[in-house]
Amino acid sequence: xxxxxxxxxxVGGTIGARLAQSGHDVLLVARGxxxxxxxxxxxxxxxxxxxxxxxxxxxxxPTEAGELRPDDxxxxxxxxxxxxxxxxxxxxxxxxxxxxxGDRLPVVCAQxxxxxxxxxxxxxxxxxxxxxxxxxxxxEPGVVISHTAPRSGILTLGRYPxxxxxxxxxxxxxxxxSMFDAPVIADVMRWKYGKLLMNLGNAVxxxxxxxxxxxxxxxxxVRRACRLEAERVLAAAQIAYNSDxxxxxxxxxxxDMQTIEGVGRVGGSTWQSLARGAGSVEADYLNGxxxxxxxxxxxxxxxxxLMQRLVAExxxxxxxxxxxxxxxxxxxxx
Numbered sequence: 373x374x375x376x377x378x379x380x381x382x383v384g385g386t387i388g389a390r391l392a393q394s395g396h397d398v399l400l401v402a403r404g405x406x407x408x409x410x411x412x413x414x415x416x417x418x419x420x421x422x423x424x425x426x427x428x429x430x431x432x433x434p435t436e437a438g439e440l441r442p443d444d445x446x447x448x449x450x451x452x453x454x455x456x457x458x459x460x461x462x463x464x465x466x467x468x469x470x471x472x473x474g475d476r477l478p479v480v481c482a483q484x485x486x487x488x489x490x491x492x493x494x495x496x497x498x499x500x501x502x503x504x505x506x507x508x509x510x511x512e513p514g515v516v517i518s519h520t521a522p523r524s525g526i527l528t529l530g531r532y533p534x535x536x537x538x539x540x541x542x543x544x545x546x547x548x549x550s551m552f553d554a555p556v557i558a559d560v561m562r563w564k565y566g567k568l569l570m571n572l573g574n575a576v577x578x579x580x581x582x583x584x585x586x587x588x589x590x591x592x593x594v595r596r597a598c599r600l601e602a603e604r605v606l607a608a609a610q611i612a613y614n615s616d617x618x619x620x621x622x623x624x625x626x627x628d629m630q631t632i633e634g635v636g637r638v639g640g641s642t643w644q645s646l647a648r649g650a651g652s653v654e655a656d657y658l659n660g661x662x663x664x665x666x667x668x669x670x671x672x673x674x675x676x677x678l679m680q681r682l683v684a685e686x687x688x689x690x691x692x693x694x695x696x697x698x699x700x701x702x703x704x705x706x
Contacts, residue, residue, distance in 0.1 A: 373396070373444070375398050375445050379401065381406070381449065381516070382510035382516055383482060384450075387525075389424060390551045400430040401437075402430055408513065410430040412514075415430075417517075420520070420631070420632050433462075434461055434464075442477075445478055445543060446479040448479055448492070449482045452487060453657065455492070459496070478500060478539055482502040484657070486657075486661060489564075501564055503529070505526040509644060511638070521628060526622065529560055530556060530560030536557070565611055566613040569603070572595070572598040572602055572679075574655070574683075575679035576590075576701075578694075581696060594705070601671070601672075602673075602676070605666045605671045606665070641654070642683060646691065650687065653687045656680060678705065
């Protein structure tokens with residue numbers, strides 16, 4: 373198999389670098405200054421165990437990639453708000469021997485949120501879900517930082533909407549040979565809904581000024597409120613999700629956050645989107661997913677509504693992360 377990493381940022385760059393390191397054929401897909409750096413200098417992966425620089429082929433899209441191979445696997449790691457645009461162009465890409473990628477090739481949604489697989493299924497016949505536990509940072513073109521060791525992440529995957537087949541089994545084996553834990557399971561979406569509950573805190577992490585002594589208390593309160601709303605919503609919608617105990621058993625001591633000398637740990641994926649001035653964030657598919665389900669099932673979600681709106685305003689106005697004081701957030705919550 374050849375692995376096409378569509379969105380070679382923090383998550384995609386780490387997965388692509390580790391797959392290439394273990395001898396797999398990899399093609400990175402990126403854009404702008406990041407693509408230029410990848411093409412000129414290779415991908416630099418900084419880890420607790422040292423720095424690895426690899427010359428991995430990189431392109432901007434299917435036109436540059438040329439005719440795809442029948443053994444290609446598309447691993448989608450763009451933010452959820454970019455899924456439709458990315459998959460629309462790749463689904464129509466020609467495959468050697470005839471046909472288009474949407475009909476012949478599998479796509480793996482290695483993303484936060486639970487909407488990507490459903491979107492992908494409109495364009496691709498074969499879709500897999502991947503629940504990402506991979507603390508990484510991408511703020512500098514050509515550079516990705518992976519913060520855990522000995523494994524670089526836990527990538528739980530399975531067929532969408534349910535099941536296991538030989539293709540996903542082979543993908544899981546390749547990831548396990550590439551410094552990841554990669555359990556292959558039949559109910560991957562249950563795990564992705566569990567991860568959704570964890571990601572609801574991304575918004576407050578991105579907007580709150582953590583330098584204020586009151587920030588930790590306010591952040592914890594917002595996280596609790598977002599999760600309680602989400603649990604009520606998922607119960608009303610009769611949607612199952614994995615428990616925290618299941619996650620702890622799976623994670624164990626195999627993915628420990630470690631200090632990297634000279635490298636600080638910044639915020640999560642939403643914080644990083646604001647820091648890069650990306651102009652959009654995935655909150656519509658995290659807090660916004662809970663808001664949507666709440667409206668469909670008659671469950672109020674005022675805190676998730678607020679956090680979705682706040683982080684969207686930050687992104688639209690190109691505001692740096694951490695610009696909201698705890699007192700201001702308290703007032704808005706009230």
